[in-house]
Amino acid sequence: MVEGFDIVKSPEDVPFYAGLLLTSYSLCQAIPSMYWGVLSDRIGRRPALLIGLAGDLATFVLFGLSKSFTWAIVTRSLNGVFAGNSAVVKSVVAEISDDSNRPRMTALLPLMWNIGVVAGSAVGGLLADPANQYPSIFGRCEIFRTFPYLLPCLVGSLTTAMGLFVGLFKLKETLVIPPVAAVPEAQENGAATETTPLVVQQSPEQQQSMLALLTPTCRRVLTINVLICLAISMYYHIYSMFAASPPRDGGLGFNTQGIGISLAISGLVVIYLQLVAYPKLVQKYGTLRCCQIGLLGMVPVFFAIPFLSLLSARVEQLVANRVPVDLLVSQSWMSPAGLEYGMLWFLLLALLLARMVGDILAFTSINLIVSNIAPTKTTLGAMNGMQQFSSTCTRIIGPMLSGTLWGWSIKHKMVYPFNSHLVWVLCGVLIAVSWKMAMALPSSVNVFASGQLPRRRQ
Secondary structure, three states, X not given: OXXXXXXXXXXXXXXXXXXXXXXXXXXXXXXXXXXXXXXXXXXXXXXXXXXXXXXXXXXXXXXXXXXXXXXXXXHHHHHHXXXXXXXXXXXXXXXXOOOOOHHHHHHHHHHHHHHHHHHHHHHHHHHOOHHHHOHHHHOXXXXXXXXXXXXXXXXXXXXXXXXXXXXXXXXXOOOOOOOOOOXXXXXXXXXXXXXXXXXXXXOOOOOOOHHHHXXXXXXXXXXXHHXXXXXXXXXXXXXXXXXXXXXXXXXXXXXXXXXXXXXXXHHOXXXXXXXXXXXXXXXXXXXXXXXXXXXXXXHHHHHHHHHHHHHHHHHHHOOHHHOOHHHHHHOXXXXXXXXXXXXXXXXXXXXXXXXXXXXXXHHHHHHHHHHHOOOOHHHHXXXXXXXXXXXXXXHHHHHHHHHHHHHHHHHHOOOOOOOOXXXXXXXXXXXXXXXXXXXXXXXXXXXXXXXXXXXXXX
């Protein structure tokens, strides 16, 4: 898309302007995310979601009409502003669920995100510039010749339009607040009666500021969330470069097919882990314990992955003329090179699966904990907004940091851990620190605090 803009003078300019386009979206998503949560605490979840969906729908279609880089960056930035209300979705899920199904429903959110990322990438690649890709079907459509990227934006907007339709006609307000001052003596133990009002508007005095929410436990939880997100964002950015780099540079020497296969196989377990295994584990061990186990399990994985480059280099040495690793599939599996190549794949997939399990246990649990520690339902949106803001910031910093460190480490060829292991060691240290902090969290984070009826003050 960027190649077609007049601002790009040579192919070497494309990565820079493409990076600006991506960064503008992420920045504009991060900054308002906290305020979307606060807004939903004041006007309700439903209006905040509908405003976000309507804005996302309009700006995404306008993005497809881009003919200049200025238009593209403005519309994409506005699209990021409206996409920042994803924190409101977490609040809705927390409010419409209970202790029996909240882990399963929370686990659906990252699963839906991953499905959307995969489907969106496919739609964008298959439907971009349809007049030239499919001339027999769209060759005579002047609008797609003028706006070659409009079709994928229109198709992608269909899901947003469906969400907007469901929100308008089916979604009910979920911000139901029990009264604080009017709880009778008979209800002090949490029992509701026929006279208990469903919705009570809180006064400004009852609504806590975001600064007041930053209790020691809250600060610790948000710090753990930042460390996890930073490590995971660095991993996702660095893995493809690590797998594609030759063994002499500390990589595996895979081509795009090998990289895709390794990611696809490890990704197949996501649905089972999110929808089946995780809810059972939370029910048995608790949210906090699952988070601690997931973090602890990822630490050795990050330290171990870069050592696979030594095995990849060993395989290449066993093959004449230094045949690339990907061509070894034609070799006999019973040959020394074939056996070690099989061992390479076995160890790689085992480590990737272990990382995936740890990721799901830790990240899904921290999402639950963030919702659990919100003291009232009128602060749930603000709490999720702060988490969304910090997570989005790490998705900006992580790729830049990991890419810079990877390039520096393979260029200077220093000793361990400043060689090609540097990024992986940093990821492991970040997760180890977050595990240490998680071990100090109180067991009260297992309980959805804002779901408890407050007691009347004596």
